Amino acid sequence: MDHLDQLEAHSIFILREAYKKFGKLGMLWSIGKDSTVLLWLANKAFFGHCPFPLIHVDTTYKIPEMIEFRDRVAKEYNLDLIVHKNEEALAAGMGPQRGRLECCKALKTEGLQQVVTQYEFEGLILGIRRDEEGSRSKERVFSERNQNSEWDYTNQAPELWDQFKTDFPKGNHIRVHPILHWNELDIWSYIARENIPVVDLYFSKNGKRYRSLGCAPCTGQIESTASTVEEIIEELKHTTVSERAGRAQDQEDAYAMQKLRKDGYM
Numbered sequence: 001m002d003h004l005d006q007l008e009a010h011s012i013f014i015l016r017e018a019y020k021k022f023g024k025l026g027m028l029w030s031i032g033k034d035s036t037v038l039l040w041l042a043n044k045a046f047f048g049h050c051p052f053p054l055i056h057v058d059t060t061y062k063i064p065e066m067i068e069f070r071d072r073v074a075k076e077y078n079l080d081l082i083v084h085k086n087e088e089a090l091a092a093g094m095g096p097q098r099g100r101l102e103c104c105k106a107l108k109t110e111g112l113q114q115v116v117t118q119y120e121f122e123g124l125i126l127g128i129r130r131d132e133e134g135s136r137s138k139e140r141v142f143s144e145r146n147q148n149s150e151w152d153y154t155n156q157a158p159e160l161w162d163q164f165k166t167d168f169p170k171g172n173h174i175r176v177h178p179i180l181h182w183n184e185l186d187i188w189s190y191i192a193r194e195n196i197p198v199v200d201l202y203f204s205k206n207g208k209r210y211r212s213l214g215c216a217p218c219t220g221q222i223e224s225t226a227s228t229v230e231e232i233i234e235e236l237k238h239t240t241v242s243e244r245a246g247r248a249q250d251q252e253d254a255y256a257m258q259k260l261r262k263d264g265y266m
Contacts, residue, residue: 012045014178021166023122027052031066032213033198038127040196053080059107061215069199086111096217123174131183145173185236192229203227
């Protein structure tokens with residue numbers, strides 16, 4: 001087995017363990033490269049069919065090309081897709097102009113909690129990676145939240161030699177992270193090997209491209225000439241720019257993501 005084979009096998013094992021150990025699970029799909037790779041892995045793990053409903057928490061501020069990609073792929077792969085908006089917050093005028101952390105909390109964190117409550121999910125499967133952002137490096141593969149989806153990152157069970165804790169108090173909410181051990185270069189190498197479709201916003205146009213995707217007002221582009229997956233892989237081997245350099249909420253507060261994720265953010 002090569003490196004990508006090992007990563008794939010480990011992620012498939014985690015997905016199957018989650019399916020075996022927990023009740024009703026949903027899978028978050030942000031429409032970005034990581035969650036799209038996660039969807040691909042789930043299809044492989046369960047012989048061509050993802051058994052989990054996919055959840056997109058729609059802030060209404062996503063880049064239009066992302067929504068077009070979402071709808072096209074959902075139809076092509078016959079996905080069970082849940083699209084949810086925090087309608088109350090939107091009706092009250094919530095948006096980035098209220099402050100980016102406040103907006104993320106209302107439209108993403110609270111929106112996600114509404115989905116969990118409405119559909120009675122026992123746990124969520126997410127495509128986060130430890131290397132992407134500081135607070136995510138503190139995560140476990142099977143990560144416990146309390147009944148309000150709050151995360152105590154100072155008190156987590158060890159995961160030694162892939163021995164995962166999967167017995168949690170009834171009523172607590174579980175996050176499962178099957179690609180936590182991957183890095184950005186792994187993701188793009190796997191996309192190249194498997195020929196996985198991704199939003200074309202990742203590819204350079206007029207000398208710029210998106211390296212990380214989010215809401216349009218809060219996501220910037222980087223200088224780049226990489227217009228193919230192979231060129232992105234080569235660029236990543238030499239870059240000194242962080243993956244989330246274009247994310248405005250990270251610039252607003254050094255601990256923005258940790259604060260948001262402590263309260264239940266994805």
